Amino acid sequence: MQRGVFLVGAGCALIVAATMAHSAGAPPDVSGTYWATSYSAKLNLVGGGDPPLNAAGKAAYDKIKARLKDGSLLDKARRVCVPDGVPRVMASPYPFEIFQTPEGQVTMLFEMNHQVRVIVMDRPLPKLEGLITDLRYNGHSVGHFEGDTLVVESIGFNDRTFLDATGLPHGESMSTIERIKRTGNQLEDVITIHDPEFYTRDFQVRFVYQLRIDVRLEDYACNDTHRDLSSVRGVQRR
């Protein structure tokens, strides 16, 4: 019995020691409230150029643009505030907040339409076949840290979103990999988009945000006047 207690005690000491050690080399802190300083309705590719649409992608994009123009298709993310999808949500000119809690989860909360992204840490990416009845606007995400970088893989997107505000299309088999890293007061998210249904190759976009300890996320309702976006370059009132 005594031996048992000793073993438990020793085990306990080990766990505490391990936690303290973990604390010293704790996962990098990417939590906080962030706000972009610029906005673009159109995706800006890393390395420049146009999105590498294939023939099906080009046809889909042309059709979406024509329908948005004649009003037969609504940009529902703006009109009735359904979620934006990835990467468009990351382009938001409104602030967002990252929480590294509860344990095993990174949670993103966006001021715009209080959208959420839940990133389950250190789990394998689910297979698309298993998600086919649960496709989501912002997809399903898992993450892990590689050094200072939070790597987020997402899959299981529905096809009701656009990649950007111009109506750039994607298919349901799209997957994304994000590399999110904080340097000083700046956070960057480099997103690789993989969608062979509509694109000839993978391509990357990069978003940069400032850490804003002075900013609190505000309430957001679809038909409201919201916070002043004049500090965000590229926001043009429509």
Add this chain to the structure above:
Amino acid sequence: MIWKNEADPLPKGSRGAFALVALCALLATDARGADTGAPVGLNLSAPGVAWAGFVAPRESNYQVARTFNDYSNPSTGIGPVTDDPAHPFVNNEVAREMNIQPTYRVADLTNEAGKNLMPWVQEALKKQNELVLRGRNGESREARCWETGVPAFHLNPGPMHIIQTPKEVVLFLAGRSRHIWLNVPHSRNPKPSWYGESVGHYEGDTLVVDTIGFNDKTFVDSYRTPHTDKLHVVERFRLIDNGNTLEVAFTVDDPGAFYKPWSGTRNRHRVVNPNNRLAESACAEANDDYFNIGLEPVPTTEKPAF
């Protein structure tokens, strides 16, 4: 939709070991306390834990079904607006339980809670009652995708997820979210908003939240009882029933709408499931007035800001 309470995943024999691990975890948490700063008096956030406003009873139970999407009365004092006994409200759960038709809400304007309403509030509810009795506009604001305000935020029966940090508590429910800023005073002139400005602190194991700075566009309940921007709500969150129930007891004061403050409670039940994650919501997707029954339109932006 029904949320079943998941069975405790721990086999019985492992409980002792679990207690030891829990003790270790406590020590370990202490060891890294410097990371997290302020102590948390009430821990509502853990992996896989959510707080459901309604858990379907195993056995048929009318009284439980009644609590599906309503406040409970306080033990003393004036309570929330309730249904007119001449037109009893039958929620979807009660309807299922009793095998009868569900109904829409008609407010009782003659009981103590009804008499506590100022004339303009009475008038607004009278109009709403008439609409409902004509078969119009029966759905709650929430069902039409509008922001709910406080305390109506608590009415949704779905699972509430909570995030706690030393600086803030965030409540997530049915695609909506509310921020509670800890250990700070109210701003001098909070910008009027849907959920107001909530500041909170722990009193022992109770989280006390004080909210002002509301706009006047929400209703305080599902009867569509209006309020003014003078609304002031105090909520007390605490665990009862061995930690299995989150009790939210609240008091509502609005000198522009109610003669006296009134109060109510809304209990939520702990549900544990490792796959139980906070999920996105797309309320306005396919949510039109298909049957042409005068439903309020979902919030729509005619001219987006960008």
